Amino acid sequence: MAELRLTMTAEARKVLTDLLRLIAPAAARVSVNRAKIPDADPEVANFWTETLSAQASEEARLLATAFASAKGDPATIILRNEAQSLAFLRALSAVRFALRDLVFADIPDSQLDGAEELEDESLPSEKRHALACYSCFGLLQQSLIHQLDSEA
Amino acid sequence: MGKPKLKPEIKTESVVQPSPKWNVIVLNDPINYTDYVVLAFMKVLRVSRPVAKKLMLEVHEDGRATVWTGDREPAEMVALELQQWHLNAILEKDG
Numbered sequence: 001m002a003e004l005r006l007t008m009t010a011e012a013r014k015v016l017t018d019l020l021r022l023i024a025p026a027a028a029r030v031s032v033n034r035a036k037i038p039d040a041d042p043e044v045a046n047f048w049t050e051t052l053s054a055q056a057s058e059e060a061r062l063l064a065t066a067f068a069s070a071k072g073d074p075a076t077i078i079l080r081n082e083a084q085s086l087a088f089l090r091a092l093s094a095v096r097f098a099l100r101d102l103v104f105a106d107i108p109d110s111q112l113d114g115a116e117e118l119e120d121e122s123l124p125s126e127k128r129h130a131l132a133c134y135s136c137f138g139l140l141q142q143s144l145i146h147q148l149d150s151e152a
Numbered sequence: 153m154g155k156p157k158l159k160p161e162i163k164t165e166s167v168v169q170p171s172p173k174w175n176v177i178v179l180n181d182p183i184n185y186t187d188y189v190v191l192a193f194m195k196v197l198r199v200s201r202p203v204a205k206k207l208m209l210e211v212h213e214d215g216r217a218t219v220w221t222g223d224r225e226p227a228e229m230v231a232l233e234l235q236q237w238h239l240n241a242i243l244e245k246d247g
Contacts, residue, residue: 035235036242038228048232055236086195089188093238096183109182138185145187151201152187 003078004085004147006140010073017067019133020095024064027098028056034097059091085148092141096134103130172245174227176220178211179240186212192237193219196230221246 008016037048066088070077079085100112104127123131145152184192186208193204197219210217219241220230227243234241 031238036231036240038231038243044228048235051232052235089191090237093184093188097238100183112182141188142185145185145191149187149191152191 003080004144006077006079006143007074008070008077008136008140010075012136013067013070013075015129016133016136017064019130020060020063020067023095023098023102024060026102027095028053028060030098030101031056031059031094034101055090056094059087059094062087063091063095079144082148085144089141089144089148092137092144096137096141099130099134099137103127104134171223172247173221174224175218175244175246176227176230176234177216177242177244178207178219178234179242180211180215181240184238189239192234192239196233196237 032049032052035048035052037045037052039045062084066077066079077088079088104112178189189208189211190201190204193199193207194201197204197207199207207217207219219234220227222230224243231241231243
């Protein structure tokens, strides 16, 4: 598979990179905490926790490296192969979950579906900022899905 | 002449209980896109696009779908792999 590219403006890259730096440690915790780990067998539970924790750390590292290496304007993230692209896709899902849980847990799911319509002034600016980033991560995810799977 | 000793008739029967099956259930979530869920099902469950799409629609419309059934250990691995895609996968004993 040829390499995949995700392009964004330099400003978007900066904003998303700054947000990732802030949210990454908590995102890893959210990822493990929200997992439905079977608790009947301590050995299995331990294996799941270790596996998901390791993955969460790897996802945070992957996102940080990818955004930091995306130079230029427009900034381009280059994903070398399918495995790296799928890992990046999963990492974007993790960060969207983290934003959902940590920043706007009070916004109902139905409203979140149309996050781009939530640009109302009644929301605090940091929440609007996080919502914009949430939408951007979603757009990157959709772009990647369509490159990975032309029938999607 | 004494009575013939009757041998008690003993029947033995071995009953092999099949091990219980486990269902891997995926619950709906408000974060992941439908195309993402279809891709996750295709990669993890190794099913065709139409099957993956059907399962995704079931999750989306009914709130949950059984995506895999089998022995406990492989079911645990499937559920874990789906969770690595950040899907809400849980295990339930069948029946």
